Amino acid sequence: DTGVSQNPRHKITKRGQNVTFRCDPISEHNRLYWYRQTLGQGPEFLTYFQNEAQLEKSRLLSDRFSAERPKGSFSTLEIQRTEQGDSAMYLCASSLGEDSEKLFFGSGTQLSVL
């Protein structure tokens, strides 16, 4: 399968713990995006990378959130001191080129904060 891969698929954690998610984009795609989706809502933009550079961050991305994409390949999204409000599906997507309108999404990581 050469699609966008996200791990883990599910994560259950206690409030206050740190969690990290990983995304492996389609290999030739230079853009990588993180979105968050809560139940019954559409995805909300969090941040995106072009190669290893993080070009934009949403105001939704508080100081407890950090994303990296070392070497322009896979990306990690870390949430520190998790809160119950962080419970959501975290979706990663990738695209090829600056003008590409086609996002390829992974199946997401479902985070539950107890």
Added chain:
Amino acid sequence: QKEVEQDPGPLSVPEGAIVSLNCTYSNSAFQYFMWYRQYSRKGPELLMYTYSSGNKEDGRFTAQVDKSSKYISLFIRDSQPSDSATYLCAMSAIQGAQKLVFGQGTRLTINP
């Protein structure tokens, strides 16, 4: 008020029916309009992409954009049970897929 409004449904129709899904938006800067389909426990999948106003057809799917009314639609002809999913509209003010603004999604069920 949200930038993009979409009726969450649920919408249930018999197999073979024509389905109409709609979104309204408030930001007149939006120029690029997309429809995504999302199956349960999966990520969204791009169905249709249109630029500015007009119609675009792809098989059983037709996307319409009316910028003067800030209204977009997706029509599904000859609906199939496999079309049962959540349909999300998405929009952007700039070319490319960055920073899409999604609607809430409409949950659609096609009954055999």
